[in-house]
Amino acid sequence: MRAAVQDLAYGTLRNLGLLEAVLAALLHKPVKPALYALLLAALYQLRARPRASHTTVDQAVRAVSRTEPAAKGLANAVLRNYLRDADALVARCDSEPAHYSYPQWWIDRVRAAWPQHWESILNAGNLHPPMTLRVNCRRITTAQYLATLAERGISGEAIGPQAIMIERPVPIESLPGFSAGEVSVQDAGAQLAAPLLDVHPGMRVLDACAAPGGKAGHILELADCALTALDSDPARTRRIDDNLARLGYAARVVCADCLAPAGWSDGALFDRILLDAPCTASGVVKRHPDIKWLRRESDIASLAAVQGRMLDTLWQRLAPGGKLLYATCSVFPQENAHTVESFLARSSGARLLPLAALADGQLLPDAQHDGFFYALLEKK
Ligand SMILES: C[S@@+](CC[C@H](N)C(=O)[O-])C[C@H]1O[C@@H](n2cnc3c(N)ncnc32)[C@H](O)[C@@H]1O
Structure with missing residues (x-):
């Protein structure tokens, strides 16, 4: 449940530039902040899980009926209009903030500072972060810890002297030796x-x-x-x-x-x-x-x-x-x-x-x- 809510919140924020542009095209007048946020999250979910679109619309409309019953019809119409014309609608959202999902000033700053790398910098920021561990070299070597992980069915790769990138993130409690200080979670950079x-x-x-x-x-x-x-x-x-x-x-x-x-x-x-x-x-x-x-x-x-x-x-x-x-x-x-x-x-x-x-x-x-x-x- 926690993971699903986190994915919904993080995914919506990662794609906010596009989602806001799409919602602006679907709404004809401003709506209250809670309804606006709910519609953005529902649009993210529709894009991320297209096969579950009926469930998403149904759950979003039910949520609106609890928080703002008068807006139930509007929410239903907005989400169904999106589904009717999704690809064309997204294609029309061609501003830079919609394309890269960053504010325009941020895009301009990164482009000016890094003319060769600006797009890869922006795109890297929209990826899911890897789970990276730092092995405590006073207790265990990186190779030994990789072997311990493998015994538990956790695949990882050494990407630095003490850094191991885990293939699929796991809860920290399932990391062998975590509470004993053999390993910490820390980005390789x-x-x-x-x-x-x-x-x-x-x-x-x-x-x-x-x-x-x-x-x-x-x-x-x-x-x-x-x-x-x-x-x-x-x-x-x-x-x-x-x-x-x-x-x-x-x-x-x-x-x-x-x-x-x-x-x-x-x-x-x-x-x-x-x-x-x-x-x-x-x-x-x-x-x-x-x-x-x-x-x-x-x-x-x-x-x-x-x-x-x-x-x-x-x-x-x-x-x-x-x-x-x-x-x-x-x-x-x-x-x-x-x-x-x-x-x-x-x-x-x-x-x-x-x-x-x-x-x-x-x-x-x-x-x-x-x-x-x-x-x-x-x-x-
Ligand atoms: C980038 S974070 C530090 C991360 C930390 N070095 C680590 O590796 O876990 C910056 C920290 O600076 C602290 N900070 C901000 N202003 C400060 C100040 N005037 N004096 C001391 N700490 C400050 C913040 O509370 C924040 O925890």
């Missing part, structure tokens, strides 16, 4: 962060925007270090504790604003800092399709300003010779390369280190992983 940070045993490490603790856990799997994990959101900070407890690692977990070091810093400097900054999350829309519709274009500049302030503040907490990894899950250069270029231009003593795996720091999203940006900065 996100798994690049901890190795890039180059942490060694005994180092003082700060994860400045750490919740829910995915990358913090990975850092501790790679090296026995003194980790401080900060996040400003109390509920999300509790999830860092839960994640680290499951993995069996300890860190100093603090709910605090990383922009106000007086609240969390004892004055000692860090050897490594991970700044996984708040961003538009434009690289992870296949996991969170609502992002496409909730973001405003103006968010990019506001977030870039915060990201710049975070870089300036945290840089002061980095020891000479130390490294700071700046990360976002965005594909907009304003939050990525531009943020880092502006920081380098106003800071003396900062050097951008080359990343062997990612020439320009940008990992563009595809079927296997989400989109991320990484920049490794060294303090001279």
Whole structure:
């Protein structure tokens, strides 16, 4: 039931651009928000499960009769009119937002930033996300874990040193060793962060925007270090504790604003800092399709300003010779390369280190992983 409701909600949001265009062609006057949403979900269901069209119309009309009885006839007419002329109707919805199912400003930004890749970036965001695991290399090897999965009838493929992509997603409770911390669920692109940070045993490490603790856990799997994990959101900070407890690692977990070091810093400097900054999350829309519709274009500049302030503040907490990894899950250069270029231009003593795996720091999203940006900065 939960899976079916999730598919309905996520599928509707993934295809919202087209569904809204189709509904606009079918409606002659505005309807109340609840009816509008229900019709969009019903249209998604009609497109996704054409063979069940009679059941879909029947259930949608019954739902309307419970919430807005007077609109029952209208809902019935709209959905039946769609079925009568579906292909021609969809063909007439030829605007870019209908075709790609993104707001126009988003399409324009991605096209301007990535003239060679813009369509594949947009299309990747409309795919179903894979389930990817991170194997805890301190407990078990990736090959051993793949064999354990196979014994349970779960097929997977190694797509990174610790990353296994599961062929068909399964509930996490059915993953062998999950509660014992042998494995975590984490996108393969996100798994690049901890190795890039180059942490060694005994180092003082700060994860400045750490919740829910995915990358913090990975850092501790790679090296026995003194980790401080900060996040400003109390509920999300509790999830860092839960994640680290499951993995069996300890860190100093603090709910605090990383922009106000007086609240969390004892004055000692860090050897490594991970700044996984708040961003538009434009690289992870296949996991969170609502992002496409909730973001405003103006968010990019506001977030870039915060990201710049975070870089300036945290840089002061980095020891000479130390490294700071700046990360976002965005594909907009304003939050990525531009943020880092502006920081380098106003800071003396900062050097951008080359990343062997990612020439320009940008990992563009595809079927296997989400989109991320990484920049490794060294303090001279
Ligand atoms: C991209 S998420 C971090 C994901 C995390 N690194 C992981 O791998 O699980 C960004 C986080 O930054 C936190 N955040 C936003 N503003 C902050 C601030 N001023 N100080 C500390 N944390 C902040 C948010 O609450 C959010 O949890």
